[in-house]
Amino acid sequence: MKENKSGKLNMRLVFVHITFWGFIIGFPLLYLLIGSKVDTVNFENRNLAEKPVFSLETIDDYPLEYEAYYNDNFPFRSKLITLNSRISYQLLGEGSAATIVGKEGWLFYNAENIGNGISIGQFKGIEKFTDEELMRAAASLEATKAWCDEHGCEFVLFIAPNKERVYSEYMPDEYQTYRQGDGCNTDQLVDYLRANTDIRVVWAYEDMLEYKEDHPDEPMYYHLDTHWNYLGGYIGSRALLRELGIEIPPADERDRERVERYQTWGDLTNLMNLGASDLFNDTDYVFHGYPVEGMQIISDDVNGIVGYMNPGRDSRDVVIYRDSFCNIMRYFLGEHFNTIRMVPKEYWDPSILEENTPDVLVIELTERFVDILVDEHIQP
Numbered sequence: 217m218k219e220n221k222s223g224k225l226n227m228r229l230v231f232v233h234i235t236f237w238g239f240i241i242g243f244p245l246l247y248l249l250i251g252s253k254v255d256t257v258n259f260e261n262r263n264l265a266e267k268p269v270f271s272l273e274t275i276d277d278y279p280l281e282y283e284a285y286y287n288d289n290f291p292f293r294s295k296l297i298t299l300n301s302r303i304s305y306q307l308l309g310e311g312s313a314a315t316i317v318g319k320e321g322w323l324f325y326n327a328e329n330i331g332n333g334i335s336i337g338q339f340k341g342i343e344k345f346t347d348e349e350l351m352r353a354a355a356s357l358e359a360t361k362a363w364c365d366e367h368g369c370e371f372v373l374f375i376a377p378n379k380e381r382v383y384s385e386y387m388p389d390e391y392q393t394y395r396q397g398d399g400c401n402t403d404q405l406v407d408y409l410r411a412n413t414d415i416r417v418v419w420a421y422e423d424m425l426e427y428k429e430d431h432p433d434e435p436m437y438y439h440l441d442t443h444w445n446y447l448g449g450y451i452g453s454r455a456l457l458r459e460l461g462i463e464i465p466p467a468d469e470r471d472r473e474r475v476e477r478y479q480t481w482g483d484l485t486n487l488m489n490l491g492a493s494d495l496f497n498d499t500d501y502v503f504h505g506y507p508v509e510g511m512q513i514i515s516d517d518v519n520g521i522v523g524y525m526n527p528g529r530d531s532r533d534v535v536i537y538r539d540s541f542c543n544i545m546r547y548f549l550g551e552h553f554n555t556i557r558m559v560p561k562e563y564w565d566p567s568i569l570e571e572n573t574p575d576v577l578v579i580e581l582t583e584r585f586v587d588i589l590v591d592e593h594i595q596p
Contacts, residue, residue, distance in 0.1 A: 315484050322386040323484040324379060325442045325584075333584030338400040339380045339391065345401045345590075350408045353589040357415050360579070363595035367573050370416075370532075373409070374456050374580040375402065376444070376541040377421035379437045381583065382428065402583045418459050420452040421583075427451050431468065435499045440482040447472075447501045449544030456545075460576060462530065462552055473502045506547040514557075518543040523557040524550035532575035537564055537594050541582050566596040 268274060268281035316324040316336075327333035337343035345353070357373060364371040380387050406419045424436055436448035444452065450467050457464055476499055507513065507524075514523035524546075534556040536542060536549075542558050550556055553576075559568060569577065579594065 316388065316391070318386040318388055320386060321439060322383065323440050323482075324387060325484060327584050333582070334401075334587060335378045335380060335584040336391070338378060338402060338584060339384070339387065341398065341400050343400045343587075345404050345587075349587075349590050350404060352591065353405060353586075354409060354413055354415075356589060356592055357409070357579075358413060359593065360577070360595045361413075361415055363569075364577055367569075369574055370460070370576045372416045372418060372456070372459055372576070372578045374418040374452075374578055375406070375420065375586065376452055376580070376582045377402075377419075377424060378583045379442055379444075381421060382424055383435075383437060402586050405586055405589070416459060418456050420455050423451050423455040424448065427467065434474075438482060438500070439498050440485045442483055443541060444544065445498075445500045446503060446544055449541075450501075450503060450548055452541070453545045453548035456549065456578070456580075457552065460532075464548075471504045473504065475500050475502055503548075506551075508547075508551040511547075511551050514555075516546075518546070519560075521557060521559050521563055522546050522550075523555065524553075525555050526551060526553060530554060533572070534576040534578065535559065535568065535574040536578040536580050537561065538578075538580045539582055539585065542580050545580075564594060566594060570596050 268277075274281075313329045314326050316326050318324050325333070325335055327335040328337060334343045361371045363369075384392070402419075406417055409415050409417050427434075428436065434447060435445065436451065437444050447467055450470070454464050454467070510526065510528075512525040512527075514525060515521055518540075522543075529551070530553050532553050534549075534553045536556070536558040538558045538560055540560075542549075546558060549558075557568075557574075581588070
């Protein structure tokens with residue numbers, strides 16, 4: 217009887233060993249056969265390490281470079297990371313270094329953790345300008361306005377609000393307890409410029425807050441992305457156009473369609489390596505009739521310079537120094553002017569203004585980047 221039990225135990229140990237070593241040996245072999253077909257997508261917002269070339273010249277650095285390559289490319293890495301991230305997001309309600317999981321599945325951007333803005337410090341109200349920084353920001357903007365005045369050009373500053381400002385009720389409670397009551401550096405800057413300069417400031421939050429109060433069930437931002445959706449972009453565009461003397465109908469009077477669909481993309485989805493599109497049935501809007509008939513597309517690359525022509529409409533030529541929030545605005549703004557060029561910071565060169573001086577210059581930026589205005593100079 218004892219021999220029988222001992223034999224069964226030995227058989228189980230043999231089975232465990234076979235299974236273990238079969239996995240160790242078979243896993244890489246399986247990856248060699250099918251890995252290139254099932255593990256090809258990089259869900260991270262960075263370039264993965266490439267396989268180093270071995271030679272006598274690279275022998276000193278080769279071990280560390282190969283380790284970095286393997287760490288970024290080991291079998292089924294993307295699938296395993298996505299699985300871990302989904303467990304964190306869907307079961308534990310936890311984000312990543314760059315993301316915060318809010319209420320009802322909303323994701324927010326922890327920009328400070330990856331050096332891409334100051335959004336959480338602004339939300340808490342602890343990100344402030346000193347008096348000297350406010351004066352420097354105003355002086356920088358006034359220098360741009362002075363150049364525009366000298367060249368017969370209108371100048372407007374446009375600020376798009378952070379998502380967590382507009383939808384603060386979806387931020388986790390622990391972040392709410394840290395909030396200060398007198399605003400952040402954005403509020404300081406807007407108030408200072410309006411009180412002490414004649415710079416035209418469009419603070420899109422004011423229009424968005426008004427719309428939200430009247431239409432609480434119409435989201436203006438994506439749940440899994442930092443950006444506003446097409447409704448938010450339309451409201452922001454309407455505010456800017458109004459400042460430039462062009463009135464367009466309110467969003468709720470436009471021919472539009474509300475759509476509920478799974479997001480197939482999202483910067484916060486990528487930052488958290490969630491990978492797939494079946495996480496959230498998000499809300500967006502289709503504004504019918506865009507791009508408008510007669511608008512000539514010069515360039516429509518949202519990752520570069522976008523430009524449009526509308527002969528016979530408003531005769532002004534417009535240049536916008538922009539960030540990614542302008543992508544959704546481009547058609548709403550693009551239909552109205554003789555020419556309009558929207559240039560990302562990465563492509564900006566002051567000679568753009570000298571080569572063909574515009575009638576209107578707009579600086580458009582997202583709230584979390586307002587601190588760059590302290591030392592930003594975009595004029596020639």
